[in-house]
Amino acid sequence: MSQSRRRRALGAGVVSVGMVAAVAITTAPAMGAPQYTRIDQSSIDGDDSTYWHTQWKDTVAPTPHWFVIKLADKAVDLARVDLTPRQSSNGSGRVHEYKLFAVNTPQCTKDSFGTASPVTSGQFDGLVANKAQVRSIVLDNPVKATCAKVQYDSSWGGASGSADTSPTEQGASLAEFNA
Numbered sequence: 140m141s142q143s144r145r146r147r148a149l150g151a152g153v154v155s156v157g158m159v160a161a162v163a164i165t166t167a168p169a170m171g172a173p174q175y176t177r178i179d180q181s182s183i184d185g186d187d188s189t190y191w192h193t194q195w196k197d198t199v200a201p202t203p204h205w206f207v208i209k210l211a212d213k214a215v216d217l218a219r220v221d222l223t224p225r226q227s228s229n230g231s232g233r234v235h236e237y238k239l240f241a242v243n244t245p246q247c248t249k250d251s252f253g254t255a256s257p258v259t260s261g262q263f264d265g266l267v268a269n270k271a272q273v274r275s276i277v278l279d280n281p282v283k284a285t286c287a288k289v290q291y292d293s294s295w296g297g298a299s300g301s302a303d304t305s306p307t308e309q310g311a312s313l314a315e316f317n318a
Contacts, residue, residue, distance in 0.1 A: 175219050177317060185315070190225040192232060192312040204311040205290035209247035210318060216281035217241050217258075220289065222274045223315035229297035230270030230305055232312030236262045236292040239276050241284035251286050258282050265295040265305040287318060 194200040210217065224233045238257035263274045296308035 173218060183315065183317070187223050187226050187314040190227070190312050190314045192225070193310050195310045199309045201309055202294065202311070203290050203292045204294070205288055206313075206316075207247060207249060207251070208287045208289075208316055208318070210285055210287055212285065214243045214283040214285050217284045217287060217318060218278050218281035219318065220276040220287065221315075221317040222276070222289070222313060223317075224271060224274070225312040225314050226271055228312070230267065230295060231297040231308065232310045233265070233270060233295040233305075234263055234274060234289075234291050234311070234313075235265060235295050235307060236260075237276070238290040238292065239278075240288040240290070241282045242286050242288075243283050244285060247286035252288050257290075262293075263295075265307070266303060267298045267305055268303075270295075270298060270305070289316070 191206070193204045220239060222234055224230070238260040240252050240255050241258045242251055242255055244251045259276060259278055261276070291311040293307055294309070294311045295305040296310075298305055
């Protein structure tokens with residue numbers, strides 16, 4: 140499989156990346172800790188060697204970068220999102236600062252989020268040793284949603300920084316999205 144077959148170039152904007160997932164929450168009887176159950180993953184390619192990437196050649200699209208995912212036709216309890224970074228690089232494009240938005244609407248487009256506030260935000264480290272690690276966004280309280288939007292406000296560059304930390308960059312990439 141060629142890299143260009145599955146690679147998607149995009150600037151700041153919406154993309155339906157064909158990776159759709161949602162989560163159902165149940166409570167473990169003994170511990171009371173949530174158990175996360177993925178809904179049907181058949182529309183996800185499940186191949187972490189394929190990825191999307193923002194525009195990087197000739198002109199670099201500035202941050203923020205974002206994508207919209209339709210989770211389900213009927214609202215689900217969204218409680219966790221897993222982001223698998225692109226595996227075929229030196230760590231370029233990994234999410235650093237992020238925002239997660241969730242809405243319950245029949246249409247799942249860039250306009251679906253209107254003036255919605257993020258349900259959570261945060262940041263991930265840029266440690267070179269963690270460049271291939273799945274990053275999990277866990278909500279304190281599940282939200283009912285049919286659509287999710289993940290926004291990269293900044294991203295980590297490749298491993299060309301110090302021995303321990305990557306430099307920041309404008310590009311963004313992602314191998315897999317699961318929720």
